[in-house]
Each structure stands twice: as C-alpha cells, then as structure tokens.
Amino acid sequence: MRPYYAISLKLLSTVAFITMAALIKVSVREVPPGEAVFFRSLFAIPVIMAWLAHTGQLRCGLRPNSPMAQVWRGVLGTVGMGLGFAALGLLPFSEAKAIGYSGPLLTVVFSAMFLGERPGAYRLASVILGFVGVLVILAPQMVGLDDVAASWRTLVGIAAALGSATAGALSQVFVRELVKTEQTAAIVFWFSVTSCLMALFSMPFGWVVPDLRVAGYLALAGILGGLGQMLLTGAYRFADAAIVAPFGYISMVLAIVIGYFVFGEVPTATMLSGAGLIILAGLVIIWREHRAGINRSEQRKAMAPME
Secondary structure (H helix, E strand, O other): OOHHHHHHHHHHHHHHHHHHHHHHHHHOOOOOHHHHHHHHHHHHHHHHHHHHHHHOOHHHHOOOOOHHHHHHHHHHHHHHHHHHHHHHHHOOHHHHHHHHOOHHHHHHHHHHHHOOOOOOHHHHHHHHHHHHHHHHHHHHHHOOOOOHHHHHHHHHHHHHHHHHHHHHHHHHHHHHHHOOOOOHHHHHHHHHHHHHHHHHHHHHHOOOOOOHHHHHHHHHHHHHHHHHHHHHHHHHHHOOHHHHHHHHHHHHHHHHHHHHHOOOOOOOHHHHHHHHHHHHHHHHHHHHHHHHOOOOHHHHHOOOOOO
16 A cells, blocks of 8 residues: 555546546537547557556456446446537536536436445435535526527536536446456456447547647547556555545646636636535545445546546
8 A cells, every 4th residue: 555656646647637628628629529539539549558568457458258338338438428528618617527526426326226225324415415516506507698609508518518427427337337347457448449439420420630739639638548547547556545536626626727727717606616515525425435445446447537
C-alpha cells in the first residue's frame, strides 16, 4: 500500500480525463459526437495495449471470459460516451461535467433494481441529495429562455447529459458483475474496441473530414484517455478505493477553471451549489462503502474513460 503515490496517480488521471473532455468540447464544434467517439477510442487502443504489454497482462487483456457481457457493457458505455460528448458541445463545460456526476448516484439505484443490492438509509439519502443538486443546476436552464434556438440546444444538452449519466450507470452495473469473472485489463481493452467499432455506425449521420487542428485534438484526446485509464488503474493498485476515489471530484474544480479561462464561462452560484450537493452525495456514498467494507477498487479501475 502506497497511499500518497496512489493519490498522485489519481490526480494525474483526473487531469488527463478533464483535459480530454476539454479537447472533445472543442472538437465537437466541428465533428459529430459519433466521430469523436471513434477517434478518441481508436487512439486510446495503442496506449492501452502498450500498458498491457508493459504490465504483462496482454494475454489476459485479449481473452474475455464473458464475451456477451463485455459487449453489453461496451454498448452501454459507448452510448454514454457519445451522449456525454454531445452534452459537452451543447452545455457549458462545468455544467455538463457536474450533471455527469449523477452517474454514481444512479448506479446505486440500478444496483438495487438489477443486482438485488440493498442500499441503506445513508445511501438513499445521498442519492436524494445528489438529485436535488442536479435539479438545482437544471432549474435556471429550464426557465426564462426566450431564444428558441438557445432553448432547444440547452434542452437537448440536458437530455444528453442525463442520458450519458444513465447509460454510464447501467454500464457500471455490468462492470460490477464483470469483475467477478474478468480481469480489469480485459474490461478496459474490450470497451475501447467495442466503442471504436460501434462509433462506425454513426458514419451515415454526417461524418466530416477534420482539419489538422481538430484531428490533432481528437488524437490527443484518445491518447489522454488511454493514459488516464492506465493512471487510474495504477492508483487503485496502490491504495483502497475509499482513499483514492474522493480525489476524482477535484475534476469539478478543474472543470470550472477550464470553463472560465478556456471557454469564457462564468460559473453561477446555483451551478456551484448544485455541484457541491452532488459531490457531497458522492463522497457520502464512498464513505459508506468504506464503512461497510465494500471493495469497489476493481470496479473503479474498469470505469468508463469519461470518469
């Protein structure tokens, strides 16, 4: 156990993922989300394979024990990624990221529905608190919009962000089952392969030839996604999830900073309040998992790269 080293890896992975998201936000102004998913996944595969070869996991990373479960996890994760990319193109950067944090809350709900897990009072209260935070963020967006075009973009962006969180939560339900039979390496690798292949089905919906600048952004996003996954996996190898996971919420601070300095977005008090409630809810759930002795390390290692 090397907790400080693990926290450093987690922070680096958080920086990699949030930078990746910023690059995607810039890119989806000029390319459709499905195309962004393809290139992001394509350029992540060599990084992941190099990591598997370096760690001696290349054989297990290429051999799934539950192929259909891998496919379903890949389908849901890819849908979540695509919708998340669409939300980044339609909503302010920090708001899209904040709404995405409702995913772990939905995972608690879906685990109770499909896996028979019984959430205690603390977790139920945390889920309710988190959804109140989402409503706080969404309320100002749902009223007072006179511009029809802006209103449409906002509503579609909100729907995409919530859809991304839902698909991501369902994906994590599959991951909770997959880690019982699959190596983390296999889950990570086959997710990237599945998302890359699935993204090809979006070609009829308007793929474009990106210029060199956007192509570079997409390639770098893929490399950062693969690198972030490697760092994330390393973090959970050297410390328990209860120690490492809370530091992922620093990405909300980074999202606000990037939104302000890169995209010129000034965070509102309601957005900050809602994000704070969502983060608090997530931290309480992590704390309760730790108190209950539930080991989520393997599940967090194999989480969708959008984190």
